[in-house]
Amino acid sequence: MPELPEVETVRRQLEPRLVGRTLVAYAVRDARWTEPRSPNEVVAPLVGRRIEGFHRRGKYLIWEAEDELFLLIHLRMTGNLLYDAPEGTLYTRAHFGFDDGHDLRFVDPRRFGTGWLLAGQSELDAYLDARLGVEPFSDGFTAEHLRRLARGSRAPIKAFLLDQKRIAGIGNIYADEALFRSRIHPLRQAGRVTTAQWELLRDAVVDALSAGIDARGASIDDFRDLDGARGSFQDRFLIHRRADDGCLECGGPIRKILAAGRGTYVCEHCQPRPRGARIVPMTR
DNA sequence: GTGATAACCTGGGTGC
DNA sequence: TGCACCCAGGTTATCA
Numbered sequence: 001m002p003e004l005p006e007v008e009t010v011r012r013q014l015e016p017r018l019v020g021r022t023l024v025a026y027a028v029r030d031a032r033w034t035e036p037r038s039p040n041e042v043v044a045p046l047v048g049r050r051i052e053g054f055h056r057r058g059k060y061l062i063w064e065a066e067d068e069l070f071l072l073i074h075l076r077m078t079g080n081l082l083y084d085a086p087e088g089t090l091y092t093r094a095h096f097g098f099d100d101g102h103d104l105r106f107v108d109p110r111r112f113g114t115g116w117l118l119a120g121q122s123e124l125d126a127y128l129d130a131r132l133g134v135e136p137f138s139d140g141f142t143a144e145h146l147r148r149l150a151r152g153s154r155a156p157i158k159a160f161l162l163d164q165k166r167i168a169g170i171g172n173i174y175a176d177e178a179l180f181r182s183r184i185h186p187l188r189q190a191g192r193v194t195t196a197q198w199e200l201l202r203d204a205v206v207d208a209l210s211a212g213i214d215a216r217g218a219s220i221d222d223f224r225d226l227d228g229a230r231g232s233f234q235d236r237f238l239i240h241r242r243a244d245d246g247c248l249e250c251g252g253p254i255r256k257i258l259a260a261g262r263g264t265y266v267c268e269h270c271q272p273r274p275r276g277a278r279i280v281p282m283t284r
Numbered sequence: 285g286t287g288a289t290a291a292c293c294t295g296g297g298t299g300c
Numbered sequence: 301t302g303c304a305c306c307c308a309g310g311t312t313a314t315c316a
Contacts, residue, residue: 001308001309001310002310003310059310074310074311075310076309076310076311077293077308077309077310078293078294078295078309109293109294109295110292110293110294110295110308110309111292111293111294112292112293112294112309112310112311114311131311153286153287154286154287155286155287155288159287159288162310164310164311171309171310172308172309172310220308221295221296221308222295260288261288261289261309262308262309263307263308263309282307
């Protein structure tokens with residue numbers, strides 16, 4: 001599932017290939033991609049405009065065109081951007097042609113991905129600020145900031161990490177990996193995480209995301225990079241999807257439980273269960 | 285205000 | 301073998 005590292009992987013590949021290029025043609029084959037706006041409303045303004053850059057905020061990929069036009073692309077669960085993919089590539093929702101003869105496809109079997117156009121830096125900032133909290137690779141991502149955000153919260157720490165309005169870019173995989181690295185149980189109440197644990201968790205989030213970027217993302221199911229290649233972070237998971245294996249730290253069992261409504265992997269020896277936490281096991 | 289849950293969507297896995 | 305059902309999960313809306 002595309003989270004921050006997967007989006008960053010694609011962004012880094014797009015930049016050298018498409019910055020300076022001009023969009024000359026497009027076809028949106030699934031109007032749902034731009035709902036509630038029409039595809040023409042969202043994409044037509046970009047035609048004839050030079051691409052100035054590709055940026056990322058959380059899990060959003062931002063295509064910056066001339067005159068401060070921004071196309072926000074969200075891959076959601078199964079979206080992929082493919083460069084020069086073969087004609088007839090299945091599940092192509094949008095297709096972009098550039099002045100150098102190359103092309104880019106947005107491919108998305110489950111049709112959850114979105115495309116959204118914003119005009120002007122202030123409109124972009126307002127849109128993102130309303131939806132996203134602190135960036136994990138920014139100076140503001142400190143243990144003290146996290147501790148303040150969580151003060152009084154009774155929600156499980158797993159839900160806290162997944163809340164994009166608090167921290168931008170973490171999804172199910174990297175939440176599990178960061179919690180295991182910091183030895184915090186996913187069901188611990190966010191407001192009860194200690195100062196020392198926030199320090200560990202802050203570093204664990206950065207470590208897990210950095211490792212994901214180094215591995216060019218995780219390809220459990222659908223994620224592919226710009227060239228259609230798989231990432232390799234799934235081969236380096238410490239806890240996520242390892243319910244059939246023993247814990248790499250202690251050799252104990254890894255359980256799959258429900259936390260924040262998501263399948264969550266935990267070693268309850270390394271990540272002690274908080275008193276009173278109610279476990280909902282998952283079998284699949 | 286906060287936290288939990290449903291809905292969106294479809295491919296793949298499971299059970300009968 | 302074929303069918304029905306369940307599950308996966310990022311985000312948003314809705315409900316308690």
